[in-house]
Amino acid sequence: MKKIITFIFLILFFGCSSTNSYSDIELTWEKALIFIPGDKKKSTQNDLRVEQIKITDLEFQKKMPLLLYLHGCTGLGDGAFLRKLSSMGLVVIAPDSFARSFRPMQCNPRTKKGGKNLFIYDFRSAELTFALEKISEIKWIDFDNLFLFGVSEGAVTASLFRGNVFNGRIIAQWTCTGAPLVEGIGAPKNEPILAIVKENDPYYASNNTKSQEGNCGRFMFDRLNSKSIILKNSFGEDPHNVLNSDESLSEIRYFIKRNLR
DSSP states (O other), X not given: OHHHHHHHHXXXXXXXXXXXXXXXXXXXXXXXXXXXXXXXXXXXXXXXXGGGSOGGGXXXXXXXXXXXXXXXXXXXXXXXXXXXXXXXXXXXXXXXXXXXXXXXXXXXXXXXXXXXXXXXXXXXXXXXHHHHHHHTTOTTEEEEEEEEEEETHHHHHHHHOOOSOOSEEEEESOOSOSXXXXXXXXXXXXXXXXEEEETTOGGGSXXXXXSOOSOGXXXXXXXXXXXXXXXXXXXXXXXXXXXXXXXXXXXXXXXHHHHOO
């Protein structure tokens, strides 16, 4: 019995005395990717994380616009698209939801089905709120020029967040439709929205999910300066991914430029 108790104690001791003192929610920020415009050395790295630099001590000639990016159900990817956005003169920060010690996937990329773990939406909402708390401590951010960009699973959070802090938000690869848990746009009515989805996206097809076909346009009738784009599917392309489209990049750049103050 003594051996068993000693063994359990050692497991608990070493498990709790990890050199990593961050909580799960803190990890999503510390492991966030950051893309800095004009710094070739930093902006060409694929894995520059917030924890690798002293973010509050970065220096710029002026206060910088910021785009918060919420990745999809499979994670951050290689960051190539975000690097293109940062070249506009934006700092891009992308929290990493998969940095959590417990973080199952909510979707199945093979079957093109989502909704496996509905509590993930609570995770993502908390991650956005925490990111906003962290950026409030950063003096070089231009708080009159904040943007929110969500993709797929991350777009659900970007759609439903009710805070009045962003110049505009981009909802990509999501239809804004479905169960009450995920349906609609929670942004203030005066906040511009750009939504982009592909037609016949398999993740939202009737044989894969319930009542998620369509697009965000039906929620924009009373929203000025908002736009819903439905892209045609091209042969050989991912029928879900809109970020590999030149049209998407052009529309997103225009949307951001038009809504800068």
